[in-house]
Amino acid sequence: MTATSTSASATAPTGFPDTLLLAAPRGFCAGVDRAVLIVERAIEAYGAPVHVRHEIVHNTHVVQRLADLGAVFVEDETEVPEGAVIVFSAHGSPPEAFENSKRLGHTLIDATCPLVTKVHHEARRHARDGRDIVLIGHEGHQEVVGTMGQAPRSITLVETTEDVDALELGQDAEIAYITQTTLSMDETSAVVDRLRQRFPLLANPKKDDICYATTNRQDAVKTLAGSCDLILVVGSETSSNSKRLVEVSRDRGVDAYLIDEASDIDPAWCVGVRTVGLTSGASAPEDLVEEVVNWFRERGTTNVDTVTVIDEDVEFALPSVLSRRLAQLSGESSEELLSLLDDDDVEASS
Ligand code: SF4
Numbered sequence: 001m002t003a004t005s006t007s008a009s010a011t012a013p014t015g016f017p018d019t020l021l022l023a024a025p026r027g028f029c030a031g032v033d034r035a036v037l038i039v040e041r042a043i044e045a046y047g048a049p050v051h052v053r054h055e056i057v058h059n060t061h062v063v064q065r066l067a068d069l070g071a072v073f074v075e076d077e078t079e080v081p082e083g084a085v086i087v088f089s090a091h092g093s094p095p096e097a098f099e100n101s102k103r104l105g106h107t108l109i110d111a112t113c114p115l116v117t118k119v120h121h122e123a124r125r126h127a128r129d130g131r132d133i134v135l136i137g138h139e140g141h142q143e144v145v146g147t148m149g150q151a152p153r154s155i156t157l158v159e160t161t162e163d164v165d166a167l168e169l170g171q172d173a174e175i176a177y178i179t180q181t182t183l184s185m186d187e188t189s190a191v192v193d194r195l196r197q198r199f200p201l202l203a204n205p206k207k208d209d210i211c212y213a214t215t216n217r218q219d220a221v222k223t224l225a226g227s228c229d230l231i232l233v234v235g236s237e238t239s240s241n242s243k244r245l246v247e248v249s250r251d252r253g254v255d256a257y258l259i260d261e262a263s264d265i266d267p268a269w270c271v272g273v274r275t276v277g278l279t280s281g282a283s284a285p286e287d288l289v290e291e292v293v294n295w296f297r298e299r300g301t302t303n304v305d306t307v308t309v310i311d312e313d314v315e316f317a318l319p320s321v322l323s324r325r326l327a328q329l330s331g332e333s334s335e336e337l338l339s340l341l342d343d344d345d346v347e348a349s350s
Pocket of ligand 1: 029030031032090113114115116181182211212213214241282
């Protein structure tokens with residue numbers, strides 16, 4: 001863990017925090033970065049409007065900025081005119097959405113995060129091998145809807161240990177579990193432990209489905225919780241991973257609030273607080289975090305430090321259909337084009 005700091009000259013009034021600790025990593029993950037870039041580049045490549053199925057990422061500011069550029073957000077692909085360009089969101093979509101789009105002759109650009117796609121592959125593999133699948137996740141979340149759609153007859157959704165107890169499956173049943181990528185690690189491990197107790201033959205995922213970005217952001221909050229009296233999480237109410245960050249903090253006895261932007265901060269939260277921790281969910285842009293930093297500085301917080309728990313270096317390539325279009329527009333050679341078609345290329349070092 002490393003810490004870097006800057007300080008300003010004003011002094012915080014008595015009873016107001018004098019120190020603000022920023023979590024690192026925080027904010028945009030590789031999947032969100034890629035999804036936002038896909039919409040921006042699709043507008044560039046095809047012209048506005050570009051339709052987007054569901055909020056591309058769960059952040060109201062990001063969605064509004066893309067709408068201003070020419071994105072049109074729809075909940076259902078069947079609302080989009082025949083032959084139009086459509087981007088599917090980072091959370092993943094069920095197979096029938098792809099079928100509908102194909103039938104309507106859409107130019108489809110899939111912005112599903114490759115880590116969500118990996119869970120889809122697992123679900124289909126288990127279903128093919130005849131296993132019952134338990135999906136740990138939150139009912140109604142877009143990612144869960146997309147994953148359930150991969151094998152609807154084989155998947156049962158559970159959220160809690162009580163849900164595990166209520167499963168109507170025999171002890172010797174061949175069961176595999178998969179999870180939503182943005183869950184709380186602590187909560188999920190309790191559910192997995194219960195599954196193992198009930199079903200000794202339980203098949204584990206090859207690698208945890210909870211993604212690197214979720215894990216790293218939760219670890220950073222756990223570290224901040226050791227030295228903060230209050231933690232603020234920048235993120236939207238619709239963002240699962242942001243809400244989990246609030247829970248992680250509260251589970252460690254540190255008061256925490258989810259805020260969409262600086263104007264959501266209630267100064268009463270800061271009374272008697274010396275050190276505030278600040279982080280942001282994987283879909284929250286950094287300029288919103290900077291506004292919060294300024295909010296504290298303007299009120300006299302002098303010490304602003306960054307607490308780094310891990311460096312992230314993860315990148316996902318653009319979908320080939322978009323890379324190809326952009327390369328054609330810029331007149332790139334076929335060799336340059338081939339280097340862009342590495343759709344599933346994932347460089348991960350964290
Ligand atoms: S939070 Fe994880 S799974 Fe979700 S988009 Fe980001 S990297 Fe992908």
